[in-house]
Amino acid sequence: MTQALRLHRAFERIWGTPRGWRGTLSTVNHSTLGVRLMVTAFAFFLIGGVLAMLIRAQLATPGSAFAGPDIYNQLFTMHGSIMMFLFAIPMFEGFAIYMLPKMLGARDLAFPRMTAYGWWCYLFGGSLLLIAMVLGVAPDAGWFMYTPLSSKPYSPGINSDFWLLGITFVEISAIVTAVDIVVSILKLRAPGMSLDRMPLFAWYMLVTAMMMLIGFPPLILGSILLELERAFGWPFFDAERGGDSLLWQHLFWLFGHPEVYIIFLPAAGVVSTILPVMARTRILGYGWIVGAILALGFLSFGLWVHHMFTVGIPHMALAFFSAASTLVAIPTGVQIFAWLGTLWAGRPQMKLPMLYLVGFFVTFVMGGLTGVMVAVVPFDWQAHDTAFVTAHLHYVLFGGFVFPMLAATYYWLGHVTGRQYSYTLGKAAFWLIFIGFHLTFFLMHIVGLLGQPRRIDTYPADIGWTGYNLLSSVGGFVTAIGFGLFVIDLLLQFFHAPRTRRNPWGAGTLEWAMMLPPPSYNIASLPQVDDREPLEAAPDLALSLARGEGYLAEPRNNWRETLAVETASGRIDHIVVLPGNTLLPLWTALVTGAFFVLMLLGLYAWAPVPLIGVAALGWRWAWVQGGKQPFGKLPIGFGDEACVHAEVQGSPGWWGNVFFLSANGTFFGSLLFGYAFLWTIAPNWPPPELLTPSVPILAIGVAGAAVAALFGRRVRALKGPVAGLAALFVALIATVWLLAPSPTSHAYGAVLAVLLGYGALHVALAILIGMFVVRRRGAGYVAATLGAEPRIARLWIDYALATGATALIGAHMPALLA
CATH class of the missing domain: 1.20.120 (Four Helix Bundle (Hemerythrin (Met), subunit A))
Incomplete structure (x- = not known):
């Protein structure tokens, strides 16, 4: 038996997922959970796409009776909610969960059980919205839930409650995943991987996750306040009793505009990772890109009033937010020019991932230009709430996220399946998606400038919009056919493509330094990293790691071990012993979900019972960790020694609580903002x-x-x-x-x-x-x-x-x- 095979079997016994239903439900492996999250998010994307086709069918001709006003309101509300909350964010979270430990040279994320808990919360919360749609009581007040339209007098049914409680449930998943990602990037890296040697994708995800910790709590607060108003009559947004409906808009867009960049940044990280490989050179301007990422994350929080130019904002505030909305284009431009410079300096090869990146460049730049247009207040006053804004939103989000993620699919699919790409349907799918998308949404710019409002279910025949809407609908169905080919192509690759070799693209990042598909433990030994692209600097690194020529090469005590490093320098700090498979995340998510279901059913007296259950499970969750015997310093390889995380000061648990309380503090700060806003704005308050x-x-x-x-x-x-x-x-x-x-x-x-x-x-x-x-x-x-x-x-x-x-x-x- 070779050394590599011996280590593989030994690590699989510790890290592997047991067979059967219990193993499936109890696994905490990041690769399994990441794939589950991505597959579920893509399923939600297909559902959202079907809803989009129904919307386009309704708008294809004037006076259409395909869907009445009530059903149409549910269609566009569910389409927007699914795409924003159940597809885009979970998709990049799943990709990060799967890919980050592999890129960073770690064996798992910092909090595997929290990863599993987040997955179950996402699944259950998203299912609530699908159940509402099946029952015909889906949310119908828009994916933005503006008050007073979403308040009880104007939305008396249970529709809006499904949105408020379901989305809040999903946001729990987003918060715990963001904490997991931040701590994993800062602490769980390969020895020697200092901050300036991290892959750019890790930088993108670090800033994105920190933005989530700051940007999501205002939405969670707003949802809680609106549900309290609907359930108990507490008048936070009722002007007749001292509230103000604009408070909802402020809380929503404090989340809503940073979310655009929360969605864009991971996709940009994908571009910065794939593009140099396709160009056969290193990325140009690594430091400039990192600076642009940080600037974009900071500036994105000064733009939320960009969406409120028409509500009566003072002129000084209009000028400030207009300038900030224009300024944010600068760090985006820095990244685009760095990518173009990389292509210019290298030898680009037009393989399928690169084709989708070209689609990204064309579409996203067009969306960015219209974004600068709506940042100008006089123009926004004319285009606000028209189809022009809908078109701009789709150019930015579809072009800035979907095209890069399609490129990522073809680039990393062999990593997940262990099979190489060998079919040509991907090219046909690209051209159908690209042409269909631009036919749909470019014409929406024009019809928006002609005055067509957003969120209308019909329009008069003699107003001049019919031709544009008909062609837009045709483009939408062409896009749908393209995605149908894409799905067929994926299935063919999963089941019929030949096996792939290790590192088929010739990349330099660590995720390719392992077997394909990767084992449950990722790599048999952890590398010493001395370069931003370790595989390029040491071509034989993958084989040496498989033979155990790295850190933590020998399993001991049945522990799931990985290393934590000092944040800035990448020097070894301590050993992290990760927890094994358990049903605790599932039970905790079920009990958490019981609280939201009881609130949804109006059983408010029983709602505290699940909260007590969550506290009890949390006590149990924490109690089973650690041990009563100190180990002191243990050998980790190459003559080095380190303590386990329970015996050091800056353990991952401490860091995780720091960032969770940071998000909690943002929630509290948003509450104080709402208090000050009403005190300042509402009369006699x-x-x-x-x-x-x-x-x-x-x-x-x-x-x-x-x-x-x-x-x-x-x-x-x-x-x-x-x-x-x-x-x-x-x-x-x-x-x-x-x-x-x-x-x-x-x-x-x-x-x-x-x-x-x-x-x-x-x-x-x-x-x-x-x-x-x-x-x-x-x-x-x-x-x-x-x-x-x-x-x-x-x-x-x-x-x-x-x-x-x-x-x-x-x-x-x-x-x-x-």
Whole structure:
């Protein structure tokens, strides 16, 4: 038996997925979960495409009775929701989950069980929307859910509730996946892979995931507030009771415009990875591209009012957001010129992935130019809410995401299947998709300039739009035929294509340094990376790694081991022992889903029960990790030694909690923004008769926070902070119970209830986490003894102190200032 075969069998026994239904449900392997996510996202894409064809069939001729207004509203709402929330974001998440550990030279992501939990949440949340469509009660207020149209008086059915609860469920998946991606990129890389040696795709995904942590919480907050208004009558968006419908638009577009770049950046990462291989040279301007990625991520958060130019924004704000919307084209242009320079410097070969990249260049540049047009306020006033904007959106998103992902499919499909591309249907599919797309949406620019509004189900015959709409519909069906050929081509490759050789494209990145399809553990030993393209610098690297000539080459203790490195330098930091297969993610997702289903059915009294179940499963989830025996430094290869993650300070768990609390802080900041917005914009806000200050309750809460901060300076001192947090919790609940006005009478009372409830919830969580660590320490677990878990608890205690005290002071401030 050769050394490579011996290692393969030994690692498969540890990392492999057991056969049978239990193994299928319990697997936490990133390759399996990534493929599942991509396949499911593509299935949703096909469903969304069918809905698009139904829309085009309705608009092909004037006065069409193909679908009535109610059904048509459901069609365009579900089409937009599926494409934005159930296809685009999950597709690149699945691709990142599958590909990132392989590119980074790791054996899995940092939190495999969180990866599995995110997958199940996505599947269940998306299924809720499909069930609504099958039952004929699909969301019908638009994928943007503008209030007051989506409020109870104008959408009295359950349709909008399916959107609000289903999308929020899906967003949980997005948040946990983003945390997983950020920590994996920053910590779980091959030794020697410093930040300036990372593949560009990892840079793109790092910025994208951090944007998700900042951009998604405002939408989650807005969905929660709107569902509270619909379910309990809390008037956050009701102008007659102190709310403002524009608050929804601000919260939605705080998410909505960064999301355009959240979708574009991973696709751009695909372009930056494939293009140099097709050009047979290295990427031009690596540092400039990284700078452009960072600039684009930063600038994208200053554009949300770009979508609100017509709602009555002050002229100074219009000028600022118009300038910012134009400025964001600069980092995009830097990337495009770097790609063109790479093609110019290399020897491009027009293989199938390159053909789709050409389609990307043409389509995305056209979409970018129309984007600069709608960034100009006078033009936007004319084109707003017309088919011109719909066309621009599709040019940017379809051109900027779908074409690169089609290129990625043909480039990396052999990596997943182990088979080489050998059919020619892909070229025919490209030309049908490319021609059909431009025929559909280029004409929509014209008919939009002729005045056709968005989201109409019919139009008069004598208005001059008929020819354009008929040709657009023909183009849509041509595009659909192209995707049909694409699906047939994929099936042929899966089942009939010959086996491929390792690294068929001659690429230099690490994902090609393994067997195809890759084993469950990726690589038998981890490489030392000294170049941005390790396979180009060391052509024999793949074989040496398979023979165990790298780090962590010998399995031990049945552990799933990989290495963590220092963030900037890439020097070895510690060993990460990853958890194995378990049903906990599935059960946790099911219990989480039970909460959303009970809310959907109006069984509000029972809804807290699943939340208690989630807390219990979370306790169990954390309790089964770690051990009671310290190991000290262990050999890892080449004479080096390292400790396991439970015995070091900056473990992946600590980093994961840092970034999760960052997203949580964005949620809280959005809540404070909503509070300040209503205080500033809504008239007579808050009403003087509703102000009831209480200095004693405020003093109790502030004193409790001070005690918790004072006694919690040492990481291991947890009993003192827990007592102080208890006093703060009592003050928060007393303020809600005794002082806050009824949340149904005025938006002021509703905002106070949410603000104080948020603070009380996180104080309670911090108390629970502190008690958990105290119990773990008493049970003798190493992580609790050496400080890894107390440091995580300290993070939550500090966060609860900050947010709880801020909520308490913020709730009392109007009364104290009056």
